[in-house]
Amino acid sequence: MFKRLTPPDAPMQKTVIVYFNGRQVTAQDGDTIAAALLAAGVEACRTTPVSGSQRGPYCMMGVCFECLVEVDDVPNVQGCQVHVKDGMQIRSQHGARRLG
Amino acid sequence: MSARIVIVGAGLHGCSAAVHLSAQGHRVTVIDKDYAGRHASGVNAGGVRRLGRHPAEIPLAMAAWERWQRMAEVVGDDCGFRPVGQIMVAENSADLETLAERERQVRSLGFNHEYLITRDELRKRVPALSPHSPGGLACDGDGYANPYRTVTAWRRLAQRQGASFFEGVTVTDLEACGSGWKVQAGTHRFTADILINCAGAWAGTFCQWLGEPVPLAAEAPMLMITERMKPFLGPVIGATSRLLSFKQFENGTVMIGGGIRGEVDPHRQVAETSLGGLAENADTVLSLFPFMNEARIVRTWAGMEAVMPDQIPVLGSSSTSENVIHAFGFSAHGFQLSPITGEIVADLAMGREPSYPIEPFSITRFNGNHSSI
Amino acid sequence: MTTHDLVILGSGPAGMAAAAAAVAHGITAVVVDEQPAPGGQIYRSIETTPIKERRILGNDYWCGEELVDGLDDPRIDYRPGTTLWQLTRQLEVGLLQGDQASMVRARHVILAHGAMERPFPVPGWTLPGVMTAGSGQIMLKSGGLVPSAPVVLAGCGPLLLLLAVQYLRAGVPIAALLDTSSPGQYRDALPLMPGALRNIRTLLKGVGLLAELRRAGVKHVRHVTALEAEGENRLERVRWRCGNDPEWHSLTTPLLLLHQGVVPNTQVTRALDCTHDWDERQLSWRPRTDTWLATDVEGVSVAGDAGGIVGAKASAFQGRLAGLGAAIALGRVNEDQIRAEVKRLRRELKRETAIRPFLDTLYQPAAQWRLPEDNTVVCRCEEVTAGEVRNMAKQGCRGPNQTKSFTRCGMGPCQGRMCGLTVSELLADANGQSVSETGYYRLRPPFKPITLGQLATAAEDISR
Numbered sequence: 001m002f003k004r005l006t007p008p009d010a011p012m013q014k015t016v017i018v019y020f021n022g023r024q025v026t027a028q029d030g031d032t033i034a035a036a037l038l039a040a041g042v043e044a045c046r047t048t049p050v051s052g053s054q055r056g057p058y059c060m061m062g063v064c065f066e067c068l069v070e071v072d073d074v075p076n077v078q079g080c081q082v083h084v085k086d087g088m089q090i091r092s093q094h095g096a097r098r099l100g
Numbered sequence: 101m102s103a104r105i106v107i108v109g110a111g112l113h114g115c116s117a118a119v120h121l122s123a124q125g126h127r128v129t130v131i132d133k134d135y136a137g138r139h140a141s142g143v144n145a146g147g148v149r150r151l152g153r154h155p156a157e158i159p160l161a162m163a164a165w166e167r168w169q170r171m172a173e174v175v176g177d178d179c180g181f182r183p184v185g186q187i188m189v190a191e192n193s194a195d196l197e198t199l200a201e202r203e204r205q206v207r208s209l210g211f212n213h214e215y216l217i218t219r220d221e222l223r224k225r226v227p228a229l230s231p232h233s234p235g236g237l238a239c240d241g242d243g244y245a246n247p248y249r250t251v252t253a254w255r256r257l258a259q260r261q262g263a264s265f266f267e268g269v270t271v272t273d274l275e276a277c278g279s280g281w282k283v284q285a286g287t288h289r290f291t292a293d294i295l296i297n298c299a300g301a302w303a304g305t306f307c308q309w310l311g312e313p314v315p316l317a318a319e320a321p322m323l324m325i326t327e328r329m330k331p332f333l334g335p336v337i338g339a340t341s342r343l344l345s346f347k348q349f350e351n352g353t354v355m356i357g358g359g360i361r362g363e364v365d366p367h368r369q370v371a372e373t374s375l376g377g378l379a380e381n382a383d384t385v386l387s388l389f390p391f392m393n394e395a396r397i398v399r400t401w402a403g404m405e406a407v408m409p410d411q412i413p414v415l416g417s418s419s420t421s422e423n424v425i426h427a428f429g430f431s432a433h434g435f436q437l438s439p440i441t442g443e444i445v446a447d448l449a450m451g452r453e454p455s456y457p458i459e460p461f462s463i464t465r466f467n468g469n470h471s472s473i
Numbered sequence: 474m475t476t477h478d479l480v481i482l483g484s485g486p487a488g489m490a491a492a493a494a495a496v497a498h499g500i501t502a503v504v505v506d507e508q509p510a511p512g513g514q515i516y517r518s519i520e521t522t523p524i525k526e527r528r529i530l531g532n533d534y535w536c537g538e539e540l541v542d543g544l545d546d547p548r549i550d551y552r553p554g555t556t557l558w559q560l561t562r563q564l565e566v567g568l569l570q571g572d573q574a575s576m577v578r579a580r581h582v583i584l585a586h587g588a589m590e591r592p593f594p595v596p597g598w599t600l601p602g603v604m605t606a607g608s609g610q611i612m613l614k615s616g617g618l619v620p621s622a623p624v625v626l627a628g629c630g631p632l633l634l635l636l637a638v639q640y641l642r643a644g645v646p647i648a649a650l651l652d653t654s655s656p657g658q659y660r661d662a663l664p665l666m667p668g669a670l671r672n673i674r675t676l677l678k679g680v681g682l683l684a685e686l687r688r689a690g691v692k693h694v695r696h697v698t699a700l701e702a703e704g705e706n707r708l709e710r711v712r713w714r715c716g717n718d719p720e721w722h723s724l725t726t727p728l729l730l731l732h733q734g735v736v737p738n739t740q741v742t743r744a745l746d747c748t749h750d751w752d753e754r755q756l757s758w759r760p761r762t763d764t765w766l767a768t769d770v771e772g773v774s775v776a777g778d779a780g781g782i783v784g785a786k787a788s789a790f791q792g793r794l795a796g797l798g799a800a801i802a803l804g805r806v807n808e809d810q811i812r813a814e815v816k817r818l819r820r821e822l823k824r825e826t827a828i829r830p831f832l833d834t835l836y837q838p839a840a841q842w843r844l845p846e847d848n849t850v851v852c853r854c855e856e857v858t859a860g861e862v863r864n865m866a867k868q869g870c871r872g873p874n875q876t877k878s879f880t881r882c883g884m885g886p887c888q889g890r891m892c893g894l895t896v897s898e899l900l901a902d903a904n905g906q907s908v909s910e911t912g913y914y915r916l917r918p919p920f921k922p923i924t925l926g927q928l929a930t931a932a933e934d935i936s937r
Contacts, residue, residue, distance in 0.1 A: 048856060399919075
């Protein structure tokens with residue numbers, strides 16, 4: 001769905017390795033989780049609690065709450081608001097969260 | 101004889117009175133300065149509770165409970181009532197003693213809907229509860245319902261039975277007229293044979309106009325609700341010596357309340373939450389359900405309740421004026437009683453003896469006490 | 474609790490300009506922004522964007538550099554990655570940075586948190602692969618990410634055209650630009666042309682963008698009157714109709730970017746119970762402000778698009794004005810001392826905003842795009858359809874707060890941001906009332922979810 005433009009004059013971007021549902025994803029330093037997933041071809045990051053429909057990021061600016069993922073065991077994180085860090089474990093968000 | 105009845109306040113008590121009086125063929129008009137259920141009836145925790153009631157309220161609560169059991173039959177909608185049970189949990193041995201005393205007291209009054217449960221039984225019923233709790237007081241058949249849905253069901257039944265509702269209209273003046281009343285509300289002027297005061301946090305104004313001021317305080321109990329969580333709780337949980345109402349809905353969201361007060365903005369006449377109070381509420385939750393530390397609150401709000409110093413309502417005829425009935429001051433726990441209050445109001449309005457003892461709720465108990473807010 | 478002179482929410486053009494103006498008069502300004510870097514949306518990632526070739530993003534983007542540099546001033550306490558979760562009428566400010574929640578007090582607050590995209594509810598808009606034009610711009614600016622296959626753009630408004638041209642300049646193939654403006658809108662906007670001519674630079678810019686698209690041969694489909702996104706679990710194709718022609722056209726595409734203008738983000742001003750007015754031309758709510766951009770809540774001003782859509786340049790002027798207003802309110806300067814500067818500012822503002830009536834009319838989304846068909850989802854979080862909302866009106870709900878107990882419309886994580894406008898308009902329409910009378914969701918903190926543990930921690934600041 002998205003690819004990276006590599007303008008010839010762009011500075012070298014540091015690579016960041018994260019994991020989505022256990023699968024390795026190569027991202028760039030400065031990517032938000034949502035952008036990194038979209039760039040890696042992940043289109044849906046969660047299913048809705050009401051009907052189980054697939055959803056992916058919509059606004060990329062923290063307004064729509066569609067990009068919810070589980071990050072390092074913390075659920076309901078807005079993927080577009082958090083930057084990737086090496087080793088991050090990201091999981092798709094399904095339904096309601098479990099606690100306790 | 102069909103009487104013209106004006107009810108001030110379209111909260112649940114006003115709608116309940118409207119249902120009962122319109123069913124008996126009277127011409128009912130309900131006036132509300134905002135919309136039905138705006139300040140209390142539509143925005144509370146929805147607790148349907150006999151557990152822990154003031155002794156004076158117990159007979160009413162028992163009768164009301166019977167109506168909740170068959171609410172669909174009564175108003176055409178079950179109002180989301182879920183009889184999941186309520187349990188007041190003890191946090192320590194002093195609490196447990198308080199609960200035991202309560203059980204004795206209620207038994208001595210001839211009721212047995214509340215009963216002690218042991219630590220083990222409590223853990224069975226509420227596995228998510230912190231293990232330090234030594235026991236609880238349970239009431240089966242209590243539970244919760246959906247407040248705004250309940251208001252709407254009662255309002256619509258009243259309307260189907262011919263009651264008229266005027267929302268967004270504020271009563272500005274009352275004038276005695278013969279044995280009845282002229283009620284001025286904005287550009288509307290209503291004639292009433294009988295006037296019913298169900299004005300909630302604003303009921304004190306009418307009492308002043310009628311020459312029977314009451315020490316009513318407008319207070320703002322707060323509520324919080326979480327994101328959806330996987331099911332972990334069946335019954336509604338209260339605490340014994342701290343304010344708490346803790347329940348999980350079928351959709352997984354958890355509602356936290358119990359009556360901790362926010363602030364009333366007297367100028368704007370609205371209720372506001374306060375962080376200090378919410379944090380106090382949070383502390384109680386975290387003592388009993390420590391894993392809720394990571395639970396995320398998505399919304400907070402507060403309602404406007406009329407609170408009387410003795411925590412029980414004013415329900416009965418006016419002490420100064422003929423043809424005025426009061427039904428207000430439910431002190432943040434009127435929701436469950438609402439099916440019955442309308443019945444009582446209808447009886448009083450028609451000069452009949454109500455079927456339930458209402459002497460403790462008489463307005464005369466405040467005789468001579470200072471005016472309201 | 475720590476007390477700050479001035480807390481500014483947002484580090485876009487308005488917030489940055491407000492900070493610069495305030496500190497020039499000796500105020501220490503705390504600037505809070507959710508994003509990790511300054512620039513707001515319009516100048517997003519301006520410090521780090523990999524798209525260095527200036528021609529692609531254009532001058533209007535790069536002119537933001539100066540404001541961003543201004544944030545380096547040591548008197549500005551700039552706090553990126555910080556979310557505002559509470560603001561009370563007593564100016565108690567709840568902040569969340571990472572996992573740390575805190576409360577501080579302010580003597581004055583300037584809300585400069587900008588706008589958001591107008592909801593664009595069409596069948597299938599919740600499918601993965603349907604996003605906003607704004608998201609396309611964010612991906613481009615922040616990570617140099619562009620559509621990998623020919624993209625379909627749909628809607629109306631200057632930002633949609635801008636994105637189309639930015640993609641063009643970056644070599645991104647555009648499958649089609651489906652334009653939902655109607656010919657009547659050009660006619661309606663024409664009388665407002667004199668105002669537009671006062672800001673001829675902006676006017677010519679728009680004309681230039683259209684010309685660029687035309688020269689490049691971009692498929693520009695005009696007067697689209699129906700639009701649907703289709704696919705099984707993800708977007709596969711986009712279908713549309715034009716004018717009164719009943720024939721459906723279709724394009725296979727993995728990405729549809731929607732846009733029909735931006736609207737003020739009113740979450741915070743609503744929670745404060747500021748008075749809001751319904752702007753008939755912009756078809757959105759705006760908080761009511763006076764000539765110093767102060768709301769009717771004491772100590773709270775609004776600058777930039779959060780107070781009504783004015784655009785980036787005007788946002789910066791408003792920011793400056795609000796910053797100076799705060800300086801006056803805090804007694805650091807009196808009006809006489811800055812009279813000339815303020816006069817000049819107001820003049821610039823007037824000139825910069827003169828084009829708004831023209832633009833607002835030209836790009837006003839038609840009713841059908843704001844009042845969707847019954848089976849279209851309007852509340853994305855809780856999957857409530859337009860039909861269910863209309864049904865609530867039939868049941869006597871005259872405003873959005875009364876519907877909340879029947880459907881969970883507006884009660885999901887986004888707190889009504891995505892559905893609020895649509896629901897208010899649907900109810901107004903169904904009830905035969907004005908939108909003004911119908912009202913909006915009653916909002917309260919937290920503005921973003923906060924854990925019970927964080928709430929308890931923040932409360933500790935009250936007694937400190």
